[in-house]
Amino acid sequence: MAKFVIEPAGRIKRLPPYLFGKLNAQKLKKRQQGVDIIDLGMGNPTDPTPDFIVEKLTQAARDRRNQRYSASTGIFNLRREMAVKYEKKWQVKLDPDKEVIATIGSKEGFSHGCLALLGPGDTAIVADPAFPIHVYAVALAGANVISVPLGCDQAFLDRIADVCEHLYPRPKLMILNYPHNPTAMTVDPGFFEEVVRLARRFGVIVMHDFAYGETTFDGYEAPSFLSVKGAKDVGVEFTTLSKQYNMAGWRVGFCAGNRQIIEALATVKGYYDYGIFQAIQIAAIMAIRHGAKTAREQAAVYARRRDVVCDVLDKIGWDVQRPRGSMFVWARVPDEHLRGMGTLDYAMELMEKAEVAVAPGRAFGENGEGYLRIALVENEQRLRQAMRQISRFVQGKPK
Numbered sequence: 001m002a003k004f005v006i007e008p009a010g011r012i013k014r015l016p017p018y019l020f021g022k023l024n025a026q027k028l029k030k031r032q033q034g035v036d037i038i039d040l041g042m043g044n045p046t047d048p049t050p051d052f053i054v055e056k057l058t059q060a061a062r063d064r065r066n067q068r069y070s071a072s073t074g075i076f077n078l079r080r081e082m083a084v085k086y087e088k089k090w091q092v093k094l095d096p097d098k099e100v101i102a103t104i105g106s107k108e109g110f111s112h113g114c115l116a117l118l119g120p121g122d123t124a125i126v127a128d129p130a131f132p133i134h135v136y137a138v139a140l141a142g143a144n145v146i147s148v149p150l151g152c153d154q155a156f157l158d159r160i161a162d163v164c165e166h167l168y169p170r171p172k173l174m175i176l177n178y179p180h181n182p183t184a185m186t187v188d189p190g191f192f193e194e195v196v197r198l199a200r201r202f203g204v205i206v207m208h209d210f211a212y213g214e215t216t217f218d219g220y221e222a223p224s225f226l227s228v229k230g231a232k233d234v235g236v237e238f239t240t241l242s243k244q245y246n247m248a249g250w251r252v253g254f255c256a257g258n259r260q261i262i263e264a265l266a267t268v269k270g271y272y273d274y275g276i277f278q279a280i281q282i283a284a285i286m287a288i289r290h291g292a293k294t295a296r297e298q299a300a301v302y303a304r305r306r307d308v309v310c311d312v313l314d315k316i317g318w319d320v321q322r323p324r325g326s327m328f329v330w331a332r333v334p335d336e337h338l339r340g341m342g343t344l345d346y347a348m349e350l351m352e353k354a355e356v357a358v359a360p361g362r363a364f365g366e367n368g369e370g371y372l373r374i375a376l377v378e379n380e381q382r383l384r385q386a387m388r389q390i391s392r393f394v395q396g397k398p399k
Helices: 020-032 051-061 076-090 105-117 132-140 154-166 189-202 259-272 278-290 292-315 343-354 380-394
Strands: 100-103 123-128 144-149 173-177 205-209 235-240 253-257 328-332 371-375
Touching: 020 343, 051 278, 076 100, 076 253, 076 278, 100 105, 100 259, 105 132, 105 205, 105 235, 105 253, 105 259, 123 132, 123 154, 132 144, 132 173, 144 154, 154 189, 173 189, 189 205, 235 259, 253 259, 278 292, 292 328, 292 380, 343 371, 343 380
Parallel strands: 123 144, 123 173, 173 205, 205 235
Antiparallel strands: 100 253, 235 253, 328 371
């Protein structure tokens, strides 16, 4: 009898290799052996969600009206609350009915946004290095990715313009992300003014991932793409409650901006899901309405953790710039420390010998090779322990 073979769809085969798989398997193996791996590889907050948000969830979950299907676009009061926040914090006026949609985390919204905008034959410009979903979402939509070396200046935009001028058909979409994951790169408002000009010039849609917009330090305030005149004409911005309120597992995100894009995303979501559990949406309203202090305090926590990590990396000779935003440190590992290894193998060795998990830069694109991303997700004491173990590893000493 012939062997029954199941072939995955072509879109699955087109996905780039998932370089975190090897690391995750090793981490699981070590932990099953009883090894205390300090996990700084994933941007998964370990701090608790504030009590007032959890208490509102508990109260709302008991209401039978909230236990039914919700709306795929998010309940009106939640969308209105986000519109109020945008106007208060970034001076952006949004129509909660036409210009805001709630998503099951920004990652889901981003993926379905690409599905709504892209198809076979379309092209999206993505910076390299990039958060993996910025590449995977395009591939899953059947479109092609053009990688452009990352930057935060006019030279970066000139590289994008050069692609638009010489590629036919022209790219349909450009994906931006500031504060950036994995590099923590930031921009100032004038940057987005140039982005809007470029988008208008070439007819390219803009999708901006603003997941770390409220996780900023040292007096820096990240600008919203939508705060620039004309931004709503050319694109949308994705935000999330995951980082600033420690609500990563709650899966609450938003897409805001261009009405046509919001409508297209809403159409896709209408076929795919019934929205976020309504009790979570009600608790999310409380987070947005009363969580400004919480967000500031959490950013201050990340700033202190950043300093703990950077102080040690400076001493051991790794090239690192103290970030103004995000929850990551992006560190260049000296060639003499890599000893001819790529960062994936180096990260494996760090886990094996220093018992610390970090993310290899190569997992974020070719231009990430030579770097490691360190997530500031553990408390200061735990981070100091991790840095001691990395320092001893670099010096060739036993843990």
